[in-house]
Amino acid sequence: MNIRTFITYFLLGLVLICVQILLLKNLALFGVAMCFLYLLAILSLPVTIDHVPLILISFGMGLTVDIFYDTIGIHAAAATFIGFLRPYWLKVISPTGGYTDSSEPDLKEMGMGWYFTYAMPMLFAFSLVFFLIDQWGTGGFFQVLNKSFFSSILTFVLAILVQLLFFKRRRGI
Amino acid sequence: MLRILQFLYSLRSFLLFVILEVVAVWMIVANNSPQGAAFFNSSNALTGSVLQTQSDVVDFFSLADANQKLTEQNAALLEALNQLKPVSDSVTFELDSAFEATFEFRSARVISQTVRFAQNHITLNKGAKDGVKEGMGIFNQEGVVGRIKTVSENFSVGISLLNTGLLISSKIKATDVFGSINWDGGNANEAKMLYVPRHVTAQVGDTIVSSGFNAVFPEGIPIGTILSIEPGSDQNYHDIKVKLSADFSKINYVYLVENTQLPELDSLHQEAEVINEY
Structure with a gap:
């Protein structure tokens, strides 16, 4: 990873966190669907990134969002979870012929069908962990499933829109 | 020994994952007791000022509504004040100081608030500098809103009434x-x-x-x-x-109330071994 791509990813993360805490913090469609757009930064990191930095980055981003949400630890726990999960999931759904060295798991490069199987379960796993911890001890597992399902759908739709609007066709080249 | 280290190294990502999850869970538990001290919350200076700026912009759009509500309350207060005024043709007498009001009121603005979690908090733009203390009650013209949990120099964080712990x-x-x-x-x-x-x-x-x-x-x-x-x-x-x-979805301005006799009452309760319910 050269310095240029590093800066690109850093800026992407920063912008997404700002959008998350300034615009999306109080958004909840119909009271159930929340949007965790900052996860797009974790999902878009290159395929070849090492597992340890990936987990650390996820934890860091989760904690940053937590500080502004006053939900210390909840985002961090859930984001760390999907950071840990990501390489295994990528391995499971690898396309025939595997990934190339410069593969980026985003919409433009991999196509809609692949991206759906990649992002949707990850977002759902995040939402499930998030709402489970949030509602811990106050019952209502159905409510947790309900919120997780709709939140992951909303986040997915917004992630698709952001990629269609703002991601360049081929970064670097 | 080398084998063990190699084994641990091969598991490094899993170990890191477990450690970070434990840290996160520890933070959740340590910060969630209703009266517990919180360190990383939005009452610290940096996050407070970011949220204040955001709220400055957003609040601009609800100024008319807030103004109208304040005016209505002013009118109600004026009416109440009018009734309390001594009538000119009757005798009034001063009450003993023990009966004087034990409550002090302050006002503050909400700069950040959540309603979508099971444990909701609100952040206010007044802090220790303005005389806000832990345990003060928060309410607005419509009703009770919550209680102050932590106070920093310029900001304070309260537990919302929409919090399963309050x-x-x-x-x-x-x-x-x-x-x-x-x-x-x-x-x-x-x-x-x-x-x-x-x-x-x-x-x-x-x-x-x-x-x-x-x-x-x-x-x-x-x-x-x-x-x-x-x-x-x-x-x-x-x-x-x-x-x-x-209406927790649009709370802008709130009042803080402090019972000046609370410490005395608390120590009395402690002495009598009465558990006072908050």
Whole structure:
């Protein structure tokens, strides 16, 4: 990873966190669907990134969002979870012929069908962990499933829109 | 030894994952006790100033609404003041200082707030510098909003009434029956009134106000109205749902109330080994 791509990813993360805490913090469609757009930064990191930095980055981003949400630890726990999960999931759904060295798991490069199987379960796993911890001890597992399902759908739709609007066709080249 | 180290190295990502999850869970537990001290919250200077700027912009759009509500309250206060004025043709006398008001009021602006979690908080733009202390009550012209949890120099964070960990001592205004208001984590407009015995008769639509028993809020600050009364699963108590009078989706300006005699009352309770319910 050269310095240029590093800066690109850093800026992407920063912008997404700002959008998350300034615009999306109080958004909840119909009271159930929340949007965790900052996860797009974790999902878009290159395929070849090492597992340890990936987990650390996820934890860091989760904690940053937590500080502004006053939900210390909840985002961090859930984001760390999907950071840990990501390489295994990528391995499971690898396309025939595997990934190339410069593969980026985003919409433009991999196509809609692949991206759906990649992002949707990850977002759902995040939402499930998030709402489970949030509602811990106050019952209502159905409510947790309900919120997780709709939140992951909303986040997915917004992630698709952001990629269609703002991601360049081929970064670097 | 080398084998063990190699083995651990091969597991490094899993170990890191476990360690970070433990750290996160520890932070969740350590920061969630209602009165616990919080370090990383939005009352620290950097996050506070970011949220303040955001709220400055967003609040601009709701100024008209906020103004109107403040004007309405001003009118109500003027009317109350008018009634309290001594009539010119009658005799008045000063009460003993022991009967003087034990409550002090301050105002603040909400700069950040959540309603979508099970544990909701609100951040205010006043802090220790402005005389805000931990444990003060928060309310607005519509009703009770919450309690201060942590205070920093310029900001403070309160536990919202929409927090499953907060109990507010309350009573049914018409019959003076006591109970505790607690939110169940569901609908942001409804809460539950606990510990109202079965033999009590209450009616749908009755007003619930603060009882003045936990000495955080003065008596009579509105909390809500009874939405439904059902014989709950507990044999001894009613299952009462309360519609909250404060609209938590648009709270801009709030009042803080401090009971100046609270420390004395607390130490008395401690001496008498009475557990005062918050």
